[in-house]
Amino acid sequence: MQFISKANLFKLLDALRADYDVYVPVKKGKQRFYKKYERPTDDITIGEVRAFEPLKAFFSFAREVVAKGFKPDVPGADRKPFAIVGVKACDLKGFKIQDHVFKNHDYKDPFYIKNREQNLIITSDCTLAIETCFCTALGIKPHPQENFDINLSETRGGFVAEAGSEKGRALTKKHASLFQEARSGIDEDVAERRDRVVKEVENNVKENDVPHQDLYKGMVEKKFESDIWEDEAKACVECGACNTICPTCHCFLLYDQKDKGKMERLRMWDSCMIKDFARVAGGANPRAKLQQRLRNRFEKKFDYFPNVAETYACTGCGRCISACPAKIDIRKVLKRLVGNAS
Amino acid sequence: MHHNENPYRPIEAKVLEVRTETPTIKTIKFKPVEPISFETGQFVEITIPGLGEAPFTPSSRPDVKDTMEVTVMKVGKVTEKVHELKVGDTIGVRGPFGNGYPMDHFKGKELLIVGGGCGLAPIRSLVYEVFSRLGDFKKVFYRGGCKTPSEFLYKKEIDGWIAKKDINIKLTVDKGEEGWDGNVGVVTTILDGIDMDFSQGIAVVCGPPIAMKFSTQKLLSLGFKDENIYLSMEKNMSCGIGKCGHCRIGTYYACKDGPVFTYDKIKNFHEIWA
Numbered sequence A: 001m002q003f004i005s006k007a008n009l010f011k012l013l014d015a016l017r018a019d020y021d022v023y024v025p026v027k028k029g030k031q032r033f034y035k036k037y038e039r040p041t042d043d044i045t046i047g048e049v050r051a052f053e054p055l056k057a058f059f060s061f062a063r064e065v066v067a068k069g070f071k072p073d074v075p076g077a078d079r080k081p082f083a084i085v086g087v088k089a090c091d092l093k094g095f096k097i098q099d100h101v102f103k104n105h106d107y108k109d110p111f112y113i114k115n116r117e118q119n120l121i122i123t124s125d126c127t128l129a130i131e132t133c134f135c136t137a138l139g140i141k142p143h144p145q146e147n148f149d150i151n152l153s154e155t156r157g158g159f160v161a162e163a164g165s166e167k168g169r170a171l172t173k174k175h176a177s178l179f180q181e182a183r184s185g186i187d188e189d190v191a192e193r194r195d196r197v198v199k200e201v202e203n204n205v206k207e208n209d210v211p212h213q214d215l216y217k218g219m220v221e222k223k224f225e226s227d228i229w230e231d232e233a234k235a236c237v238e239c240g241a242c243n244t245i246c247p248t249c250h251c252f253l254l255y256d257q258k259d260k261g262k263m264e265r266l267r268m269w270d271s272c273m274i275k276d277f278a279r280v281a282g283g284a285n286p287r288a289k290l291q292q293r294l295r296n297r298f299e300k301k302f303d304y305f306p307n308v309a310e311t312y313a314c315t316g317c318g319r320c321i322s323a324c325p326a327k328i329d330i331r332k333v334l335k336r337l338v339g340n341a342s
Numbered sequence B: 001m002h003h004n005e006n007p008y009r010p011i012e013a014k015v016l017e018v019r020t021e022t023p024t025i026k027t028i029k030f031k032p033v034e035p036i037s038f039e040t041g042q043f044v045e046i047t048i049p050g051l052g053e054a055p056f057t058p059s060s061r062p063d064v065k066d067t068m069e070v071t072v073m074k075v076g077k078v079t080e081k082v083h084e085l086k087v088g089d090t091i092g093v094r095g096p097f098g099n100g101y102p103m104d105h106f107k108g109k110e111l112l113i114v115g116g117g118c119g120l121a122p123i124r125s126l127v128y129e130v131f132s133r134l135g136d137f138k139k140v141f142y143r144g145g146c147k148t149p150s151e152f153l154y155k156k157e158i159d160g161w162i163a164k165k166d167i168n169i170k171l172t173v174d175k176g177e178e179g180w181d182g183n184v185g186v187v188t189t190i191l192d193g194i195d196m197d198f199s200q201g202i203a204v205v206c207g208p209p210i211a212m213k214f215s216t217q218k219l220l221s222l223g224f225k226d227e228n229i230y231l232s233m234e235k236n237m238s239c240g241i242g243k244c245g246h247c248r249i250g251t252y253y254a255c256k257d258g259p260v261f262t263y264d265k266i267k268n269f270h271e272i273w274a
């Protein structure tokens, strides 16, 4: 088992800057945000919980140029890849959906695939849970178990480092002098802390009465005509925050602009909560009502994706709960959907 | 799909011809710099450079590979600009996308084509495909509806088709005009009395959602099997490749799993006719 001290981790990040744009979570007030790493600072917070932004921001950008005129090449191909540090277990689940859409089926998306191949993912265990965390209801443990290059488990003075991919193993080898053999007993420390955080999340789940995913099958269909939707949608202001902040939402808008006579095509994250999302040019709109769009959001997450990708499109990260100005709470909606009342 | 390493970039095309069909409908013929072949029923995205894209089902013959035609009703910002196009203008085209009609699967069958609401654009391409392989089918019927006689698209061409007698054609309008001696009523009113074995026949339905809904119900009552009714679903297509999420219909994305679906595939979904 390998250990890396905090000081040496920063040395590793310094070295990574040669090949990557390195991003680390920093704490501001009560939130954590990704910031480009330049040098060690006190606000860098590797453990704790997820950052404000979803991980997808590093894989299919909020706004990016996808075509320049009629040129067949892929814009941005020469951009430096990202090394994203402090990624949490719930964020990794987002890949199950994003990979399905952009990488694994029928047509490939060259932008996403490049980022997926080239970006470096350094995950970390959650060292605490916040009120909105409910990952365990979605079958996720708050410490990464797969799909990372290197995982860091915080412990006294530094981190237990585990390489989870060829890329990760090559890196730990290349920078072997920064790592040392972990002292004995360290794995018990880590296991104990992991157990404690799992319990914290489980307590959240219990307190908020969040149903476990084993109970989700068919729930949207069963409640399709229920007044849950109208009731829950009442306060919605159609801001789209729940979609843009969601690690699994992948929908985007294509739009063109002309800049100095040159034509560019861009794509931008889009939201199915917005009125015209499904409207056709002729005017027909299958989801003209807000409650239909809220229902569609849940249908997509809890009916469509389990059908096509064998997974619910929710990670339990709780971002939509914190982001919604109308205080619409996915945990409560899940509870109502699973419950016996209509 | 056409070979294109960047699925979002359009292929340059030159406008060769602009024909005014009705006051609100024009047909644009264009030539892409790289030939694009399509199957009838598939769609393409047309780019007005700098303004944006919109989806269209080509109305031209699929066996013509170096040029293509789209028939466009003025309904939105892109289609408005399409109406302003002149010969020699540059546009872009992406595609073709999705699944067209499985023509080979129709071999040896009786075929009924139903087009409501003047929505003949995709059907024109299909009719030409049918003409190019007439021997394949036992019988072919075409039943078309439109609001008024003067709004019928490709009037001259249809007269030519009628004269050829290879396809049994009957038309109807919601509201007659002087000189119209045909049927008056919605398209379902001319679906009776067709001499075919409905239980074995293939139906292809095209048009606005409401016309498709009622046509489908009528076809079912005549005895067509769910899996033999082919519907061309109009959804909000944008990327064309199952990524942008705008065109979902139940467990499918209409852009890549459709736009042509058999009724059995989608009948249990919500919001299909909206």
Ligand code: SF4
Pocket: A049, A050, A088, A089, A090, A091, A126, A128, A129, A130, A132, A133, A134, A135, A136, A141, A142, A143, A201, A315, A316, A317, A318
């Ligand atoms: S939801 Fe779970 S994995 Fe995500 S930040 Fe909270 S505790 Fe960590």
Ligand code: SF4
Pocket: A235, A236, A237, A238, A239, A240, A241, A242, A243, A273, A323, A324, A325, A326, A327, A328
């Ligand atoms: S974040 Fe809340 S208010 Fe905004 S669109 Fe989503 S549900 Fe509606």
Ligand code: FES
Pocket: B236, B237, B238, B239, B240, B241, B242, B243, B244, B245, B246, B247, B248, B253, B254, B255, B256
């Ligand atoms: S048009 Fe983008 S997913 Fe179908």
